[in-house]
Amino acid sequence: MDIVLAALVVIPLLIVARWLRQNRRRRGLMSKPLPPEWIELMRKSVALYRILPESLKSELHGRINVLMDEKTFEGCGGFEITDEVKVVIAAQACILLLNRKASYFPSVDAILVYPSAYFAEQAHPLGPVQIKERNVRLGESWVQGLVVLAWDHVEQKFLDVRGGHNVVLHEFAHQLDQEDGRSDGTPVIKGREALGAWVRVMSREFTALREKAARGEWDVLDAYGATNEAEFFAVATETFFEKPREFMAAHPEMYEQLKSFYRLDPEQWQAVNHEP
Numbered sequence: 001m002d003i004v005l006a007a008l009v010v011i012p013l014l015i016v017a018r019w020l021r022q023n024r025r026r027r028g029l030m031s032k033p034l035p036p037e038w039i040e041l042m043r044k045s046v047a048l049y050r051i052l053p054e055s056l057k058s059e060l061h062g063r064i065n066v067l068m069d070e071k072t073f074e075g076c077g078g079f080e081i082t083d084e085v086k087v088v089i090a091a092q093a094c095i096l097l098l099n100r101k102a103s104y105f106p107s108v109d110a111i112l113v114y115p116s117a118y119f120a121e122q123a124h125p126l127g128p129v130q131i132k133e134r135n136v137r138l139g140e141s142w143v144q145g146l147v148v149l150a151w152d153h154v155e156q157k158f159l160d161v162r163g164g165h166n167v168v169l170h171e172f173a174h175q176l177d178q179e180d181g182r183s184d185g186t187p188v189i190k191g192r193e194a195l196g197a198w199v200r201v202m203s204r205e206f207t208a209l210r211e212k213a214a215r216g217e218w219d220v221l222d223a224y225g226a227t228n229e230a231e232f233f234a235v236a237t238e239t240f241f242e243k244p245r246e247f248m249a250a251h252p253e254m255y256e257q258l259k260s261f262y263r264l265d266p267e268q269w270q271a272v273n274h275e276p
Helices: 002-030 036-045 047-051 054-070 083-095 151-155 167-180 192-215 229-242 244-250 252-262 266-272
Strands: 072-075 108-114 118-126 129-137 139-141 145-150
Touching: 002 054, 036 047, 036 083, 047 083, 054 083, 072 083, 083 108, 083 151, 083 167, 108 151, 139 167, 145 151, 145 167, 151 167, 167 229, 192 229, 192 252, 229 244, 229 252, 244 252, 244 266
Parallel strands: 072 108, 108 145
Antiparallel strands: 118 129, 139 145
């Protein structure tokens, strides 16, 4: 009994001590300047960074320091991890954390990077047996442990801020969605009223996209978002950052929900920078 009582006292103290150490380390990293060559690399290679307000860049630099300190980057299929690879991926992922209490994607231990699209096995039930298929992938986001990216599709985002597709934003949006342990298109949203508004708007818009996709009609949201609610949120996130003006015009209520969740307004970034 004494051992149990001691454990009940010691374990919470250890958890608190670990949390304090983590916060102290993160504060130090947040205030640490990025190397000038990394900033220049982002100016040249990360389209969203070029239109990001100056008031947010210092925070982004700090969040990049934290993410790169806490996550492991691993090359797959003979791909070599360089500073460029890490900075470009971390910069885009950390844009999703700006202006928010950042959790730094707690389920992600490693970011795996392939040189290009890769094959992955997926099992499908067929009666009493499991059928395995090999599918071509551009990226994956696992509930526990990993984000997987194809570098050539990350590179496509270098020069086009309004392409509408961004594999880094897409896969890390999945991680935000999964922070409550479920991949259901609803990230952690505090407050009953805010959660109710999110579910009401996003459910309606998801149903509308599915109906449009079934009819073969175009929408600013890619039809892949009609696959399920999780993909809908990831596709909506891509579009919110890459085509904010078109998104806001076509889906104003959904734009406001994402604006409230991310606490960012990319449409204003384009307006200030006179993007066409």
